[in-house]
Amino acid sequence: MQTDHLIALLAQHAGPASRVTAWRALGLPLTAATGLALAGGLALLGAVPASDFVTLAPWIKLAYTGTLALALGAAAFRAGLPGRRWQAPLKLAGGAGLVMAVLALAAWLAAPAALRADIVLGSGGSWTTCAAKVALLALPALGAGLVALRRLAPTSLTAAGALVGGAAGACGAFAYAFTCPESSPAYVAIWYSAGIAACAGLGALAGPRLLRW
Amino acid sequence: MNVNEPPDTFEAAISPLWQRAQAGDEAAYQMVLKRMAQRLRAYFKRRLGDHPDNVEDLVQETLLALHMQRGTHDPALPVSHWMHAIARYKLVDHWRRHGRRDALHDPVQDFDDYADDALPQDRAAARHDLASLLARLPAAQRRAIELTKIAGLSVEEAAAHTGDSTSAIKVQVHRGLKRLAAWVQGRPGAATPGQED
Numbered sequence: 429m430q431t432d433h434l435i436a437l438l439a440q441h442a443g444p445a446s447r448v449t450a451w452r453a454l455g456l457p458l459t460a461a462t463g464l465a466l467a468g469g470l471a472l473l474g475a476v477p478a479s480d481f482v483t484l485a486p487w488i489k490l491a492y493t494g495t496l497a498l499a500l501g502a503a504a505f506r507a508g509l510p511g512r513r514w515q516a517p518l519k520l521a522g523g524a525g526l527v528m529a530v531l532a533l534a535a536w537l538a539a540p541a542a543l544r545a546d547i548v549l550g551s552g553g554s555w556t557t558c559a560a561k562v563a564l565l566a567l568p569a570l571g572a573g574l575v576a577l578r579r580l581a582p583t584s585l586t587a588a589g590a591l592v593g594g595a596a597g598a599c600g601a602f603a604y605a606f607t608c609p610e611s612s613p614a615y616v617a618i619w620y621s622a623g624i625a626a627c628a629g630l631g632a633l634a635g636p637r638l639l640r641w
Numbered sequence: 642m643n644v645n646e647p648p649d650t651f652e653a654a655i656s657p658l659w660q661r662a663q664a665g666d667e668a669a670y671q672m673v674l675k676r677m678a679q680r681l682r683a684y685f686k687r688r689l690g691d692h693p694d695n696v697e698d699l700v701q702e703t704l705l706a707l708h709m710q711r712g713t714h715d716p717a718l719p720v721s722h723w724m725h726a727i728a729r730y731k732l733v734d735h736w737r738r739h740g741r742r743d744a745l746h747d748p749v750q751d752f753d754d755y756a757d758d759a760l761p762q763d764r765a766a767a768r769h770d771l772a773s774l775l776a777r778l779p780a781a782q783r784r785a786i787e788l789t790k791i792a793g794l795s796v797e798e799a800a801a802h803t804g805d806s807t808s809a810i811k812v813q814v815h816r817g818l819k820r821l822a823a824w825v826q827g828r829p830g831a832a833t834p835g836q837e838d
Contacts, residue, residue, distance in 0.1 A: 434701050435674045438708040438818075441793050444665035445711040509713045511726035581710040583730040640734065641706070 448580060450505040457576045458501055458599055461568035465603035469565050473607040485611035488531065492616060493605060495524040496624060497598035504573065504591035508580030514591065532617035547612035554610060555619050562623025566600025570627060574638050585635040593631015597624035651680065652721040659720045663711065678704060681728055688732060695735070703731045705822040709815065774821055782817030785810050
C-alpha cells in the first residue's frame with residue numbers, strides 16, 4: 429500500500445478526535461472492578477461489624493488504600509499517553525506510604541512489649557492470608573486495568589504494568605478493608621502494602637506481554 | 642547549508658495543522674500526516690537503512706498508530722513530542738520482534754538532528770495494494786471500512802446501513818485498520834490474509 433494512500437484513507441471522514449480522559453479510560457473500569465471485588469469480598473469473607481466504623485481503624489485503611497489507588501491510577505493513566513511523564517503522582521503515593529509508616533511505628537512504640545507481635549501479625553495468624561486476600565480481591569481491577577491501559581498507548585510496558593498493577597492492588601485492598609477485622613496501623617502498613625506490592629509485581633510481569641499495541 | 646529543520650520549526654509547522662485536524666479538519670489532518678510521514682521516514686531510515694521495505698512498513702504502522710491513538714495527545718504538550726514517543730515505541734517494538742536488542746535507549750532527541758531531508762515519497766516501493774488487502778479482510782471489517790472510509794458515511798449512517806450498533810461499526814473499523822497494518826508490516830502472529838472468515 430502506498431503511504432499516501434494510507435494517509436488519505438486515515439484522514440478521510442476521520443472527524444474530530446475524541447480525547448481520552450482519565451476517568452473514562454481508567455477510573456471508571458477500576459471503580460467498577462472495585463465494586464465487584466467489594467461485593468465478592470462481602471459475600472465470601474463477610475463484612476466487619478458496622479460498629480467498627482465508629483473507630484478510626486477502617487477509615488485509616490480506606491484513606492491509605494484510596495489515596496494509593498488514586499495516585500497510582502493517575503500515574504498509570506499518564507503512562508498510557510505517549511510522551512507524557514507519569515512520575516508526579518507517585519509523590520502522593522510516597523506521601524501516603526510515609527504517613528502510614530509513621531502511624532505504624534507510633535502504634536508499635538505505643539503498644540506494650542507483650543502485644544507488639546499481635547499488632548504486627550494480627551489475631552489468629554491472619555497475616556498469613558491478608559496479602560493473598562488483597563491480591564485476590566485485586567484480580568478484577570487488575571484485569572480491568574490492563575484491558576483499559578491496552579486501549580491507550582503505553583510506551584514503557586513494564587512501568588505501565590507495574591503502575592496499573594499497583595493501582596489494582598490498592599483497589600483490592602480498599603475492598604478488603606470492609607471485610608478485614610484487624611485494626612492496627614502496623615498490620616495495615618505491612619500486609620496491605622505487601623498485597624499491593626505483589627500486584628504491582630504481577631503487573632510489571634504482565635505488562636510487556638499484555639500491553640503491546 | 643543546513644537542510645535540517647530545527648525541531649522547533651517542525652513543531653511550529655505541524656502544531657497549527659494538528660490542532661485543526663484534531664478539531665475535525667480532514668484536509669489539515671491529511672497535510673499533517675504527510676509532514677509526519679516525511680519526518681518518520683527519515684528517522685526510521687537512519688536506523689533501518691539497509692531495509693527500505695521495513696522503513697516504509699514502520700512509517701505506515703506508526704501513522705496508523707498515530708491515527709488510532711490521536712485521542713491520547715494532550716493538547717498542552719507538543720505534538721512532535723507525542724509523535725516521537727510513538728515512533729520510538731514502534732521502532733523498539735520492531736527490534737524486539739526481530740531480535741535486535743541493541744540501541745533500545747534511543748533518545749527522543751535523535752529526531753532533531755535528522756529532520757525533513759527525507760527520501761522522495763515514492764522511492765520506497767509499495768508492497769501491497771490497498772484494494773487487494775481490503776478484499777481479504779473479514780466481511781464485517783471490510784464493510785465497515787468501506788462504508789465509513791471510502792463511501793464516506795458517518796458511523797451512524799453506516800450503522801443504519803448494516804443494522805449494527807455504532808460501537809460495533811467503530812470496533813470493526815478499528816480492528817480492520819489494525820489488521821491491515823499488521824499485514825503491511827508482515828508481523829509474525831498476525832493472521833495472514835485469507836486465513837480468516
